[in-house]
Amino acid sequence: MRFGVSDTVGKCWDLAMSQLFKHLGFCWWGRLAVLCVLASVGAPCATGQKPGRVIFQDSLSSMDESEWRLWGGELRSVSDSMRLSGKRGPRAMLTGVRVSDFELQVEIKPADSTQAGIVFRVADSQLGVDAYRGYYVGLHAGAHRVMWGASRPGWQALAGGNRTIEGSQWYRLRVRVLGDNVKCCVDEVAVLQKTLPVLDGVDRSFHRGGVGLRVLGSAAQFRNLTIRELVDTSSGKSYSNPVQANCADPVILRHSGIYYAYSTYTPDFPDMVHGIRLHTSEDLVHWEDQGYVLKSKDSWGESRFWAPDIVERDGTFYLYYAADTRICVATSDSPAGPFRQRIQRPMEPDSLRIDAHVFQDTDGQYYIYYVDFNRGNEIWGGRLNEDMMSVDTSTLKPMIASDQSWETHKGRIVEGPEILKHKGLYYLTYSGSHFESPQYAVGYATSSSPLGPWKKYQLNPIMQSTSYAHGTAHHCFTQSPDGSELFIVYHRHHSLTKTEPRQLAIDRAMFVRQKDGPDVLQIHGPTCSPQPTPSHADD
Incomplete structure (x- = not known):
């Protein structure tokens, strides 16, 4: 199941923390938890x-x-x-x-x-x-x-x-x-x-x-x-970012032990006329290019195929993506595709522009979040209908807009929505600023309802560019192979001076308890140094 579809984080909190601490080396000093960044005995950590x-x-x-x-x-x-x-x-x-x-x-x-x-x-x-x-x-x-x-x-x-x-x-x-x-x-x-x-x-x-x-x-x-x-004392398994070239706007589905990464294929920038690309992996680190999982001939639109999202329901896989700045949805009976539109047309209304994200709440209701072009890029949301291809237009409303300085580099932009549900609270994670800006970054807002109102985290952004990695955003979340660790999967610029072709990167994330208020979502990234590989059940 794709992470975020249910309240998985809360249910596996104890296991997740024990495994994360094992790999990252948290040590307890009296009443204080101190991160030593050590490999525990026998842990596969090349950065010991x-x-x-x-x-x-x-x-x-x-x-x-x-x-x-x-x-x-x-x-x-x-x-x-x-x-x-x-x-x-x-x-x-x-x-x-x-x-x-x-x-x-x-x-x-x-x-x-x-x-x-x-x-x-x-x-x-x-x-x-x-x-x-x-x-x-x-x-x-x-x-x-x-x-x-x-x-x-x-x-x-x-x-x-x-x-x-x-x-x-x-x-x-x-x-x-x-x-x-x-x-x-x-x-x-x-x-x-x-x-x-x-x-x-x-x-x-x-x-x-x-x-x-x-x-x-x-x-x-x-x-x-x-x-x-x-x-x-380096020994064992590690990875360093980036983990895969030529990927942007990634979304991950884990199905039958395989990670499926659907992405914008960045060598085609800026026209992106061919479709949506697929890479697969067993461990989030080593990826194989599977070609175009959706080809432009099988879809409405002629160019700008980007920012996919994927959901499985009752054996059918629904691929949401942008084409010519309209959101489309194609289907397949396999996560490996091929995906096709039975009727080649975009979703309605035409305000559904780019960056679709579909989230299933714990009560079974599906919601769609997307970007509309209105005073810059804004994130909107509403209920998805039972057919998974149309929306209940009466529920559509704005979620958040660009109103903080970190969201305004090269444009007033909030985009790339991704929902996590943790301890009954909804976390709307998103990217701020223009994707070509070195200041492209990740933040979040919280709400007690899937459609808001939302309160932005006061210490946004939670992941941002550094002197060694630029444009680190447009992300999704998934879990390690054994389900004990939370990972953010995102793209980064090709280099410090060149945006394209963008690259795929992964880093650890976790919810941190606070004295007052809701848990805080933290990201250990962006990293370029060797990191312990995502944990497996046999580690």
């Missing part, structure tokens, strides 16, 4: 990383001035911690400590509207905000942002993600650096929480150097700093 000897360890409850060299600002002991303050990006560098591959853990309490974090692989330190060569990972209180960047000198953002970061609260920051890969996880110290890395990126600019603390704003407190060597 084992902490080695301790390089430096200090509670920072008192300050030994001989251990630190200060570049601007003031460093002093306060309340069983060290406080670094100053207005021009002061850094407190450890003397005699140089790192290459390492794991660092520290607790940080930033003041309101302040950035605070660590610098590493640092050389050529001078006085000034970005007057050094090396990397920085930090928390931005109030802006609810975790960021990774480089000073060459002069700041370059590399990657980042949105998390709830409040001033005057303690957070545990864990950073793992191995070769060109940097992983970062952030947890609120006072809260028991399961989470994914907020970033997992690659950069090859700096290889070895000093390590220290950094503040940008007013002040921050630091405590419980530990730095260990990190040893590569």
